Amino acid sequence: MTIIDQTATDASTAPALPAYRLAGVTKTYTQKGRVVHALKGVDVEIGTGDFVTIQGPTGGGKSTLLQLLGALDVPTSGHVLIGETDLAAASPAQLASLRAREIGFVFQSFNLIPTLTAAENVAMGLEPLGLDRAERDARVADALARVGLSERGDHRPGELSGGQQQRVAIARAIAKRPRVLLADEPTGNLDEQMRDEILTALEHLNAEGLTLVVVTHDSAVATRARRRLRLDRGAIHDITR
Template sequence: MTLIEARALSKTYTMGNTTVHALREVSLDIAEGEFVAIMGASGSGKSTLMNILGCLDQPSSGQYRLAGEEVETMTPEQLASIRNRRIGFVFQQFNLLPRTSAQENVELPMVYAGVKSAERKARALAALQTVGLGERWQHTPSELSGGQQQRVAIARALVNNPQLILADEPTGALDTKTSEDIMRILADLNARGMTVVLVTHEADIAAWARRRLVFRDGQIVEDVRQPGHAPTATVRPELVEGPVEAGLRQAQPERTGVTP
């Protein structure tokens, strides 16, 4: 099934008397379960495309359908809804609330979705276990390493069981070893059927994906299928069941040992 359908997407910005063509009639399909890396120099259009795919921005012209929904005609409220229902975001700088615990950071998307407190907690704890931080749920970002903060961000992206994870330079602020750990988590999730699209400048990070798109001057100049890395980390039961199902199954045992 095709998850992302983009047809002739263009995006222009006007800066004074200058018109900048950030995207030029880009068309692509991404199937459910793909792992795609987007590369290109600064200003090539890759971040503009990611913003449109993530429903954070709308094209100046063209059509975009996400899971069959026509995104380019949506209101801001509808865009917010589709982001919450279908997309998980992972950013280079983590974007965690500094004085809030890992668990509470992971709960945020569920707060916006109106999920009740007990279920939020159970699902957040299960998502943290999925990324190997089940015992660090009480820690604030300042008490976690960069790699651990990115794991919290991935758990937050997972917690609503999105169809699509969009990762913008997810390893850009991390060392080589930690970057490999983060990419292994994303590869594990993709192996379980989750669609992953990431932006990166690093060829060794792009090599984890099974498809590589290269942008230049607002257009796709290369679209290559590649072997990609087979995930080597142990796949936890939560990855098979999904954070929601695992969280509900584990809700009672988890609640007996911790207090919100």
């Protein structure tokens, strides 16, 4: 695994590393015999504790970029760094460990198991960590409290509203205490009221220091972020006002 050399400094005064640094990132793949250039020389830095949204047309590269940030894929060329770790040079085992411990995922679909309670669904996300029962239960309770669902831990998904189900999904993602939370259209299945409910929950987590990267088509979501990026035809632009 490649590590970027850092000038030796006192740990108490050293600035925090960015959550992500992307340099010269390209991603090319073949689809039905046609070469697709999904990302073209992307250079971008996402600060630790930042709240960033990514917008752009369908096919513009958003999903490809999110897969790279989530250590679900590696670039064709260039470097994707989370902290000091170069994901492009990491082994499959190292990538799996990063996904399990450093990166939380939230999707448009809640992906909850309907026969399990909210607490049990959150606990499922901790299975790869091999925690003892006391630590697991403490993390589940903490995660549900952070999204305002302490009183709903024994409810199954069918007994919860759409917004509450998405908050369970967020709790599952943050229970591992990740470095970053990646969200792909997290409000896409919700009405306006529930959308605002989820955005408020995400903003509270960001205020606690969690780095957020959200892919969205909804400008009402994007304008709540501290920073806005746009991906179009594989090229990235900062459109923050």
